[in-house]
Amino acid sequence: MLRFRTLAALALGAIVLTLAGACTGGGGQARTEEGLKRAAREATEAVFKGDYRKWYDSYAKECREQVDFKEFEATTRVGVAFVEQLAGVQLKDFKVTGVEVRNFTKDGAEVSVTIQAPKAAEGFEGLAGAGDFEAWKWEDGRWVATNCSGLGGGAGDFGDSGPAPTVPPPGSGPKLGETVEAGKARVTVHAVEDPARAPDAVVDPGRRLVAIEVSIEAAKGAVSVATFDFTVQDETGYIYDPAFFGREPALKMTDLAQGRTVRGWVTFDVPKDAKLVAVYADLDFPKPETLVADLTRK
Known part of the structure; x- marks a missing residue:
């Protein structure tokens, strides 16, 4: 990503x-x-x-x-x-x-x-x-x-949306509410809202909004955070980048000093029939993204 x-x-x-x-x-x-x-x-x-x-x-x-x-x-x-x-x-x-x-x-x-x-x-x-x-x-x-x-x-290429090499086996990743280390940060996916509440958003026919609520803690040094540090993946392996509109309060782009935490919603514009299975965070660049939530786990 x-x-x-x-x-x-x-x-x-x-x-x-x-x-x-x-x-x-x-x-x-x-x-x-x-x-x-x-x-x-x-x-x-x-x-x-x-x-x-x-x-x-x-x-x-x-x-x-x-x-x-x-x-x-x-x-x-x-x-x-x-x-x-x-x-x-x-x-x-x-x-x-x-x-x-x-x-x-x-x-x-x-x-x-x-x-x-x-x-x-x-x-x-x-x-x-x-x-x-x-x-x-x-x-x-x-x-x-x-x-x-x-x-x-x-x-x-831009945005790096497209098929990922693999899809994590169902039930193999962290569940909602579990904190995961990603580089210098600790990431928690607290909730998923599907479809997301975004009264002012205009969504094309055949698509829907899905929002995830995340928190990021700068645990091992300063960390830069943006919505585009997150992606979601569907069961076919397809990756989706965040939209520029959606659920509020949205996650804000910011630089976190060590020990500070930011929390907010990240919204994705996806096909109506897409079944989302995973959330990734790209907070350990240039290393691969970190799986931070397995959406198949309840």
């Missing part, structure tokens, strides 16, 4: 790649330069509307074979939420102001999409993307992006 500071940089980079490189899926596209421009504009505007399936389908087959839609959707949600929180604006407030194509042939081209950030997003002018060209090609009757890093595959 990537640390919070690393996730911040990678999330921003991945969203910029998506904005610069996305192209629309579906049929009926013209195999012309104007058709490519129109496809790029429509797809980028779909990005702002949160049409995750359209983003995913806009990439070449080889890209989609590297990253399945479930993984792409999870990492994209994290990146979008991070950018929106950091910028203090919604992606829907960004606008496409221009599309430029170079080296066009009927088989491929390079495209740059220029994006205008809202005035409230001070310091985020770099999202405009002017001058950043991405390669596209004509495949199966439509334009598709060939830079697979925009899908979160390979070097473009």
